[in-house]
Amino acid sequence: MELFLAEKGIYFLTLLLLGVGLAGIIVCSNYMKKLICMNIMQVAVIFFFLCLGQKAGGTIPVAMDSMINAADYINPLPHGLMLTAIVVSLGTTGVGLALLYRIKDRYGSIEEKDIIEREREKK
Amino acid sequence: MQILSLEAILLISLIVIALVIIFVDDLMTAVVVYCAFSFITMFLYIVMGAPDVAFTEAVIGVLSTIFFIMILRSIKRKTK
Amino acid sequence: MRKVFSVIVICVALIVPFAMFEVMPQIGDPNSAPNSHVSVHYIENTQSIANSPNMVTSVIVDFRAFDTLLETTVMFLAGVCVMIILAGVYKTKKRVIDPGESKMLRVRSGEKVFRSINKDVIITLLQPMILVYAVYVLFHGEVSLGGGFQAGALIGTVLLLDAMAVPDKRNFPNITKGTSAMIAGIGTFIYATAGILTLIGGGLFLEYEKFPWNVPLLEQHSIGILMVEIGVTLGVAGTIVTIMNVLLEKVKFDK
Numbered sequence: 118m119e120l121f122l123a124e125k126g127i128y129f130l131t132l133l134l135l136g137v138g139l140a141g142i143i144v145c146s147n148y149m150k151k152l153i154c155m156n157i158m159q160v161a162v163i164f165f166f167l168c169l170g171q172k173a174g175g176t177i178p179v180a181m182d183s184m185i186n187a188a189d190y191i192n193p194l195p196h197g198l199m200l201t202a203i204v205v206s207l208g209t210t211g212v213g214l215a216l217l218y219r220i221k222d223r224y225g226s227i228e229e230k231d232i233i234e235r236e237r238e239k240k
Numbered sequence: 241m242q243i244l245s246l247e248a249i250l251l252i253s254l255i256v257i258a259l260v261i262i263f264v265d266d267l268m269t270a271v272v273v274y275c276a277f278s279f280i281t282m283f284l285y286i287v288m289g290a291p292d293v294a295f296t297e298a299v300i301g302v303l304s305t306i307f308f309i310m311i312l313r314s315i316k317r318k319t320k
Numbered sequence: 321m322r323k324v325f326s327v328i329v330i331c332v333a334l335i336v337p338f339a340m341f342e343v344m345p346q347i348g349d350p351n352s353a354p355n356s357h358v359s360v361h362y363i364e365n366t367q368s369i370a371n372s373p374n375m376v377t378s379v380i381v382d383f384r385a386f387d388t389l390l391e392t393t394v395m396f397l398a399g400v401c402v403m404i405i406l407a408g409v410y411k412t413k414k415r416v417i418d419p420g421e422s423k424m425l426r427v428r429s430g431e432k433v434f435r436s437i438n439k440d441v442i443i444t445l446l447q448p449m450i451l452v453y454a455v456y457v458l459f460h461g462e463v464s465l466g467g468g469f470q471a472g473a474l475i476g477t478v479l480l481l482d483a484m485a486v487p488d489k490r491n492f493p494n495i496t497k498g499t500s501a502m503i504a505g506i507g508t509f510i511y512a513t514a515g516i517l518t519l520i521g522g523g524l525f526l527e528y529e530k531f532p533w534n535v536p537l538l539e540q541h542s543i544g545i546l547m548v549e550i551g552v553t554l555g556v557a558g559t560i561v562t563i564m565n566v567l568l569e570k571v572k573f574d575k
């Protein structure tokens with residue numbers, strides 16, 4: 118059971134989460150839900166990177182004087198890379214919400230069908 | 241290695257919450273459920289041994305939920 | 321049609337990598353490729369080179385500081401982008417609606433109306449504690465958990481609580497969107513200044529041993545990490561306050 122999880126199971130569940138986020142972006146016609154689903158996809162990607170840094174028998178990456186071997190600590194490199202990615206995701210969410218407000222101001226709705234109808238009426 | 245079983249349980253609950261976000265009608269419900277999503281994500285990061293990332297996710301999850309709710313005051317809550 | 325298409329896409333995207341899982345390393349293996357090359361150098365030298373026991377901080381702002389410079393610039397640019405995108409839209413005339421719509425609805429339907437005192441009192445108590453914790457996280461970030469990004473997000477949270485909880489009564493001075501964008505720019509500039517100072521001292525960009533002042537080697541690393549983290553804090557906090565101010569101009573609130 119544990120061996121199956123370590124070799125395939127966790128990767129498969131992460132991939133499933135990514136797939137659910139992608140399906141949400143395709144299926145939902147509301148732009149705000151698309152933004153939320155984009156954040157879900159991003160969590161899946163961050164989790165995948167953190168998976169690669171896990172170590173059996175390692176502690177959190179804060180150095181103590183009694184332990185000096187590299188095998189005692191979890192790999193800190195993916196943590197550092199993903200921490201900045203999470204913070205930058207706040208900036209991208211802000212830009213997305215600003216564009217959302219702009220679309221609402223221009224078309225009066227954030228449903229995809231309404232916007233396509235308005236565009237057809239103009240032509 | 242019981243950690244992997246715990247991770248699998250948390251991941252399955254994340255997938256269920258993501259399905260709820262996709263199929264719910266009310267946008268306010270979707271945003272609040274997204275807050276729960278980021279909360280469980282924080283637990284997942286703690287279990288994996290990344291407390292720095294979990295700390296950041298806890299603060300940023302709250303902030304992005306507040307941004308969503310701010311915009312929600314000026315658009316319709318119901319989806320088609 | 322659309323849902324069928326999406327399900328087909330997702331199924332293909334799930335099945336194709338499932339056959340390829342053999343090339344991925346086993347989770348938790350200490351000898352796998354991601355755990356064995358450069359990260360061993362980071363873990364073993366974090367105290368002797370970077371003088372910071374927290375390895376995540378030393379990876380972010382010492383070993384890979386050039387990455388983080390550009391990440392901070394991305395945050396600053398996101399704030400400026402939000403300001404530019406919403407610059408031309410007309411202002412909502414009254415931001416605070418009085419009396420509250422939801423409150424009047426509840427009065428008409430005969431429910432009890434709770435006027436909570438928690439919001440006013442608890443926020444005032446909570447704000448100084450979060451601020452003290454933010455400063456602690458900033459200056460203690462290289463020894464324990466935390467760092468510049470978390471401290472900036474906490475300071476942003478305090479100002480956000482101040483503006484959102486009770487919109488017409490503020491505990492902190494009101495920062496306009498121009499000022500907050502300027503603060504974010506100053507933070508990015510402090511970060512770049514640390515790099516330019518090492519260039520003046522004769523080293524590479526962001527090589528902390530070559531600061532022009534004369535102190536022991538490990539202390540120079542500590543000074544460099546602190547300078548960079550202050551810059552990151554100002555950048556993140558300024559960006560959050562900018563996005564909040566710009567969105568707050570457009571949105572209506574009940575009292």
